[in-house]
Amino acid sequence: AQSVTQPDIHITVSEGASLELRCNYSYGATPYLFWYVQSPGQGLQLLLKYFSGDTLVQGIKGFEAEFKRSQSSFNLRKPSVHWSDAAEYFCAVGPMDSSYKLIFGSGTRLLVRP
């Protein structure tokens, strides 16, 4: 069955420190992969997505993610975190067929220490 795992429920980093949020997926083929961010009281906003080509994907707000097929992972990174990055982050996978559905992970809440 298709699934997405975000093993970290909460992560706390200091402002200016680097960040890596983990995402592992289970899928029969290479899926479409997404990272969304949800700021407090808001809906979800797409940070980046991957479906083919270069395995290192650049997104908005200085985020990037790397697809590693051998590890079934799509980890999100940022070299220097800003206080405004405090939010909840969701990894999602989408199928290669004509279905439109996404499967979301349970989310990782990022706290930023001043």
Add this chain to the structure above:
Amino acid sequence: DVKVTQSSRYLVKRTGEKVFLECVQDMDHENMFWYRQDPGLGLRLIYFSYDVKMKEKGDIPEGYSVSREKKERFSLILESASTNQTSMYLCASTRGTLAGATQYFGPGTRLLVL
């Protein structure tokens, strides 16, 4: 910019009431979705629609129904609200039939059922 709006940000209803949550998108998207978001569970798909009057059940349709009479509007209906339907409800839309298309989210409706 795609805009997805939801009729209410906060809603308080009593057990047994019929509840309507409305979602409107302004980008002529074919596909629309209703998700439920609960802590530790991520987003779970309730229903989606790929065309006017067309709908498909998602992963947790029990206790919910939907209506899509116009392309831009997708309504979620709780026929008889129960306390276990207290949650955050998110609407999303996406263009076309391309797998992996970006989903655009509304700000969410936080529903409390007493």
